[in-house]
Amino acid sequence: MDSFCNFDDKTVEILCELEKTRKEFWNIDRNTANFLNMLIKMHNSKNVLEIGTSNGYSAIWLAKALKETGGKLTTIEFWDKRQSVAKGYFKELGLDDIIETKLGSALAILDEMNSEIKQGTREPFEFVFIDANKLEYIEYFHKVDPLLKSGGIIAADNTISHAKKVEPYLNELKNNPNYQNQMLTFDAGLFLSYKI
Numbered sequence: 001m002d003s004f005c006n007f008d009d010k011t012v013e014i015l016c017e018l019e020k021t022r023k024e025f026w027n028i029d030r031n032t033a034n035f036l037n038m039l040i041k042m043h044n045s046k047n048v049l050e051i052g053t054s055n056g057y058s059a060i061w062l063a064k065a066l067k068e069t070g071g072k073l074t075t076i077e078f079w080d081k082r083q084s085v086a087k088g089y090f091k092e093l094g095l096d097d098i099i100e101t102k103l104g105s106a107l108a109i110l111d112e113m114n115s116e117i118k119q120g121t122r123e124p125f126e127f128v129f130i131d132a133n134k135l136e137y138i139e140y141f142h143k144v145d146p147l148l149k150s151g152g153i154i155a156a157d158n159t160i161s162h163a164k165k166v167e168p169y170l171n172e173l174k175n176n177p178n179y180q181n182q183m184l185t186f187d188a189g190l191f192l193s194y195k196i
């Protein structure tokens with residue numbers, strides 16, 4: 001069993017509860033979650049985007065790191081029931097003040113965010129966690145790239161477990177001179193990309 005980063009009892013209780021239904025809600029495993037939490041703190045990311053909230057398991061880990069860096073999380077989910085479960089946990093854990101939840105199709109919401117950034121009503125992101133529809137990863141990348149600062153990081157999950165579906169995404173990043181990449185062989189495969 002890996003660490004829970006000295007989280008408070010309530011957070012540990014909720015995360016343990018959520019881990020029991022991990023397969024049903026397609027949550028990342030605890031090692032990946034712990035690594036993402038550490039990475040946000042090491043990178044000192046303040047403005048983080050998650051694509052694929054589900055019931056909020058990974059978002060809790062991301063937001064706990066952002067409480068330490070003084071940042072905020074924006075997380076996208078198109079399934080309203082899942083989003084409302086996640087929102088309940090965010091409130092219960094006192095994380096709702098730093099989490100903006102967006103309901104709808106990630107592709108449409110990323111377009112809206114692009115317009116907001118152009119208008120100066122939204123700040124570009126420093127860290128993006130991609131964990132939604134594997135066949136759409138390549139489209140997420142094309143929409144996320146203009147939203148990501150230089151020096152920013154994209155972490156994409158399921159890049160080994162769903163290697164065939166995410167192949168266009170991996171090929172694009174591997175051949176993109178603006179990104180330095182590394183596959184991490186965690187549970188489902190976490191592909192890290194650093195924007196030069």
Ligand SMILES: C[S@@+](CC[C@H](N)C(=O)[O-])C[C@H]1O[C@@H](n2cnc3c(N)ncnc32)[C@H](O)[C@@H]1O
Binds near residue numbers: 027054056058104
């Ligand atoms: C793998 S789960 C996310 C798990 C979550 N990151 C965690 O580890 O706790 C993927 C989620 O993305 C949502 N999703 C899939 N395609 C989407 C899309 N195009 N727009 C928004 N949400 C999407 C699904 O409904 C699902 O809840």
